[in-house]
Amino acid sequence: MAALPLTDHHCHGVVRRDLDAAGFAGLLTEGARGSWESRLGFAVRDHCAPLLDLPAHAPPADYLDRRASLGHAEVTARLLAAAGLGALCVDTGYLPEPLLTPQELGAAAGAAAHEVVRLEQLAEQLLTSGVDAMGFASGVRENLADRAEAAVAAKSVAAYRVGLGLNPRRPTDSEVTAAAGLTLATIGRGGPARIADETLHRFLVWTAVDLGLPVQFHTGFGDPDLNLHQANPTLLTPLLRAIEPTGVPVLLLHTYPYHREAGYLTQVFDNVYFDIGLAVHNVGSRATAVLAEALELAPFPKLLYASDAFGLPEHYYLAATLFREALSAFLDEFTESDATRIAHLIGVDNATRVYRL
Numbered sequence: 001m002a003a004l005p006l007t008d009h010h011c012h013g014v015v016r017r018d019l020d021a022a023g024f025a026g027l028l029t030e031g032a033r034g035s036w037e038s039r040l041g042f043a044v045r046d047h048c049a050p051l052l053d054l055p056a057h058a059p060p061a062d063y064l065d066r067r068a069s070l071g072h073a074e075v076t077a078r079l080l081a082a083a084g085l086g087a088l089c090v091d092t093g094y095l096p097e098p099l100l101t102p103q104e105l106g107a108a109a110g111a112a113a114h115e116v117v118r119l120e121q122l123a124e125q126l127l128t129s130g131v132d133a134m135g136f137a138s139g140v141r142e143n144l145a146d147r148a149e150a151a152v153a154a155k156s157v158a159a160y161r162v163g164l165g166l167n168p169r170r171p172t173d174s175e176v177t178a179a180a181g182l183t184l185a186t187i188g189r190g191g192p193a194r195i196a197d198e199t200l201h202r203f204l205v206w207t208a209v210d211l212g213l214p215v216q217f218h219t220g221f222g223d224p225d226l227n228l229h230q231a232n233p234t235l236l237t238p239l240l241r242a243i244e245p246t247g248v249p250v251l252l253l254h255t256y257p258y259h260r261e262a263g264y265l266t267q268v269f270d271n272v273y274f275d276i277g278l279a280v281h282n283v284g285s286r287a288t289a290v291l292a293e294a295l296e297l298a299p300f301p302k303l304l305y306a307s308d309a310f311g312l313p314e315h316y317y318l319a320a321t322l323f324r325e326a327l328s329a330f331l332d333e334f335t336e337s338d339a340t341r342i343a344h345l346i347g348v349d350n351a352t353r354v355y356r357l
C-alpha cells in the first residue's frame with residue numbers, strides 16, 4: 001500500500017507563503033475555530049511532525065516554529081514528496097490568493113500534474129471581458145475548447161449556487177442568451193460577476209459534455225455557504241440519464257454524507273464515478289467504515305482517490321496516509337491477489353482510465 005503511487009483526482013493548490021498560527025489554523029479546518037483540537041489537528045502532530053524532524057505528537061507551538069524555520073517551500077517539498085503520489089488532477093478555479101500551479105505541485109510531488117477547469121470561473125471571466133449576451137454561448141464554447149486542449153476535465157459548482165436539481169435538457173442558444181442577459185444586467189447594476197442561474201450551469205455542463213470532457217460535480221459536504229440537502233448527488237439523476245448515452249464520464253466529488261447514494265448511482269450509470277474525498281481525514285477512525293459504506297453498492301472500478309487538499313501541503317500528506325490506512329483495513333477480508341488488484345484500481349487505474357492520463 002505504501003508503494004502505491006496514488007492518483008489524486010481532485011485537489012487544489014497550496015499557499016506560497018509562510019504562515020503564522022492563525023493563518024495555519026484557518027487553512028487546517030473550515031473556519032479557524034478549534035482547529036488543533038480536532039482529529040485533523042492531532043493527525044498533523046502524529047503524522048506530519050516526524051517529516052519536519054520533530055517527535056510524533058509534538059505540541060502545536062513546536063510544530064509551527066519548526067515549520068517557520070524550514071520555510072514554506074521546504075515544508076511543501078517534504079510533505080508532497082512523502083504523500084507518494086503518481087499523478088494529480090488540480091482544480092485551478094478557486095484562487096483567493098496566488099497558489100502553487102499544477103506544474104509546481106507536480107514538481108514538488110514528483111508526479112504528473114493535470115488541470116481541471118472550473119466551468120463557472122471560465123464563464124465569469126467571460127462575463128467581465130466585455131462580452132454581450134448574444135456572444136456568451138459561443139464565447140464559452142470557444143474558451144472551453146481552448147482550455148480543453150491542456151485540461152483533463154471540467155468541474156461544476158452548481159451545488160453551491162443553485163443546487164443539483166438541474167433540468168436534464170440541453171438549453172437552446174436563445175435560452176442561454178436570455179439567461180446571460182439577466183446576469184449581465186445584474187453586473188451592470190454593480191452586482192458580482194457570479195453565475196447562479198440554473199440554465200447557465202446546465203449550459204456549461206453540456207458544453208463540456210459536447211467537447212467530450214469528463215465533468216466533475218461538487219456533491220456532498222463543503223464550505224459553510226453550501227445548502228447540504230441541495231448537494232445530494234441523487235438530485236442529478238435526470239441529468240445523468242441524459243448524459244449517459246454520450247459516454248462522457250461524470251465524477252461525483254466528495255459525496256459524504258451521501259456516499260451510499262453516490263455508490264448506488266455509480267452502479268446504475270455506466271459513466272458515473274465517485275470519491276469520498278476529505279471525509280477520510282475528517283472522520284478519523286471511522287474512515288474504514290465510510291469507505292466500506294461507499295463500496296456497499298459501488299463496483300470497485302467506480303471509486304477514485306481524492307485528497308481535496310487545499311492551502312496546506314499537510315492535507316496532501318494526511319489524506320494519502322489515512323486513505324492508505326483505511327483502504328488497507330477495508331481490503332483485509334480479500335485474498336492478497338484480489339486486494340492488490342482492487343487497491344490498484346481505486347488508487348491508480350480508475351483515474352488513469354477515466355481521464356485518459
Ligand SMILES: [Zn+2]
Nearest residue numbers: 010012091308
Ligand atoms: Zn475541492
